[in-house]
Amino acid sequence: MKEFPHGGRKHGETAELDFSANINPLGMPEAVRDAALQGVMRSAEYPDPNSTILRDKLSLRWNISPEMLVFGSGAAELLLRAACACPSDMTIIPIPSFYEYERSALACGSGVRWIPLKKENGFVMDETVLSEILLAARRERGCGKTVSVVLGNPNNPTGKCIPDQVFDTMIREMESMDVRILVDESFLPFTNEEKKRTGIRRLEDGRKIAVVRSFTKIYGMPGLRLGVLATGDAEWLAAILDRGQPWPVSLPAQLAGEAALNEAEFLTETTELIDTEREYLCRELRKDLAMEVHAGPAPFILFRAPADTAARLREQGILIRSCANFRGLDDTWFRIGIRTHEENRELVEQWRKLQ
Secondary structure, eight states, X not given: OOOOOSOSOOTTOOOSEEOSSOOOTTOSOHHHHHHHHHHHHTTTSOOOTTOHHHHHHHHHHHTSOGGXXXXXXSHHHHHHHHHHHSOOSEEEEEESOOHHHHHHHHHTTOEEEEEEOOGGGTTOOOHHHHHHHXXXXXXXXXXXXXXXXXXXXXXXXXXXXXXXXXXXXXXXXXXXXXXXXXXEOTTGGGSTTHHHHOGGXXXXXXXXXXXXXXXXXXXXXXXXXXXXXXXXXXXXXXXXXXXXXXXXXXXXXXXXXHHHTTOHHHHHHHHHHHHHHHHHHHHHIIIIIOSEEEOOSSSEEEEEOOTXXXXXXXXXXXEOEEOTTSTTOXXXXXXXXXXXXXXXXHHHHHHHHTO
């Protein structure tokens, strides 16, 4: 069986504490769980193929037309559908980043050009990285190739957001070259910068940018699989719809998503917890546990430590994410999801016992 390249417990794997996946430490809201159970009880019915109620509620929250939204079975599925809907000759991807960006591009026959994020600049997509991306796009377009760019905002595993000025310049320049931009914002709702950073407010009719969001991470529902894509590019949107199955979202996932959009207080509690616990973990890591620590507003922390760190913690019943399979990183890089204070303190205490 093919090796699974992501975090989270694998089938048959046991651990008391799992820091390898970036799921909301507060878990699934009770109202969302109840809605999902209601969906199970109604699963003799077909789900709405358009997720109409969910689509209308989300369009009101984002102040965009419901016709700009497509729902699917998680963000990863929508990344693949978006890539294959209008396949490019070349896809430009900053690295290190989420493996599904590369996999989706290769799955639809695109070449991939990797642009390294600089460790010495904190893995931030700064003006230097932007210049390299623009140069690569111009060269490919000059050869008559179609081009797309895939970005994480915030990026995984670095946790850093794209600076506003860089983001706006990229959109403007790529638009002038007829280049599509796909932005993965799965972790943006964990931050206090969502309204400022989101590409949703940059969507305009005809603009070749699409934004993907995940309900999985922020609402603690990875087993239900629910994601959404928003774009004002009618051609791209139609092609994405054509590449989906007739019922892309189950009824339990639809009802859970509808209930999740009522959980404003839950989101506030989440961002407050993440901010507080990020500060705690970064402080403890920098004391004596990690050789290097990189953290942004995302709900996880990237760090360097001895290569056997994950294996030694696993022996203590604790899972962390090795980043050895991220392009641009090696086996001394790891990522931990931010959990509750009790869990984070247990991680630190058990880790120090290994020192």
